Amino acid sequence: xxxxxxxxxxxxxxxxxxxxxxxxxxxxxxxxxxxxxxxxxxxxxxxxxxxxxxxxxxxxxxxxxxxxxxxxxxxxxxxxxxxxxxxxxxxxxxxxxxxxxxxxxxxxxxxxxxxxxxxxxxxxxxxxxxxxxxxxxxxxxxxxxxxxxxxxxxxxxxxxxxxxxxxxxxxxxxxxxxxxxxxxxxxxxxxxxxxxxxxxxxxxxxxxxxxxxxxxxxxxxxxxxxxxx
Numbered sequence: 404x405x406x407x408x409x410x411x412x413x414x415x416x417x418x419x420x421x422x423x424x425x426x427x428x429x430x431x432x433x434x435x436x437x438x439x440x441x442x443x444x445x446x447x448x449x450x451x452x453x454x455x456x457x458x459x460x461x462x463x464x465x466x467x468x469x470x471x472x473x474x475x476x477x478x479x480x481x482x483x484x485x486x487x488x489x490x491x492x493x494x495x496x497x498x499x500x501x502x503x504x505x506x507x508x509x510x511x512x513x514x515x516x517x518x519x520x521x522x523x524x525x526x527x528x529x530x531x532x533x534x535x536x537x538x539x540x541x542x543x544x545x546x547x548x549x550x551x552x553x554x555x556x557x558x559x560x561x562x563x564x565x566x567x568x569x570x571x572x573x574x575x576x577x578x579x580x581x582x583x584x585x586x587x588x589x590x591x592x593x594x595x596x597x598x599x600x601x602x603x604x605x606x607x608x609x610x611x612x613x614x615x616x617x618x619x620x621x622x623x624x625x626x627x628x629x630x631x632x
Contacts, residue, residue, distance in 0.1 A: 434458040434459055434461065435459060435462045435463065436456075436543070437546070438542045438543070438544065438572075439539075439566070439568075440549075441538075443553075443564075447561040450522050450523075451522070453518040454518070456537075457522060459542070460518065461515050463542070464508045464512050464515065466541070467508040470501075470504040471504035471505045471508060474500040475501040478493075478494045478495075478497035481493040481497060482494040510530055510532045510533055510536065511533075511536060511541075514529070514530060514537070517529050539572075557627075559632075560631045560632075563624040563631055564624070564628045566620075566621075566624045567628060570620040570621035570624065571617070574615075577611070577617060578611070580610040581607045581608075581614065584603040584607035588600040588603035588604045
């Protein structure tokens, strides 16, 4: 199943280039949790869980802040490019990326405060824009070992809900991949490269089958979450 997750990932090229540089180093930080861990801790919400989430969101906020600084610097560099068409356009793109990174860092700092208060037993109101990060946005992809460990010990509602979210995400990505293969097949169909259309039709079929299996797995964990103690 882990292989399916890797195979089905599809992100805009610019987003990969913009985020991969710092993510590779920061993902090794002990405080940075996996998507499964974030979802599990958010749903369980015990004091110790909130303390771990506060540390995770602190590390993630630092990463987004570093991205904002990098994109601001790139925006200034592009502005000085002799090619005015490239310089103006790319400078604006990098400036916008920096603003988005800063907004994310601000939201994450608010989440840190929110979970620190919960860890201390105090009342707290979650930030309005924090739900996507509590759902696992920005967290690292779980390793094979983590997925296997979660599958082996899943018994609480929080465990099953976290795994449900994992399989739903997998199903969504596989469905997107299938749609992309269908679109590509339609481009090749009726041309001299019609054989390529057959290939992409086959890939679309495999991706949809993967999405079907992942959806079924998510449904099983949803049921188990409802009866688990």
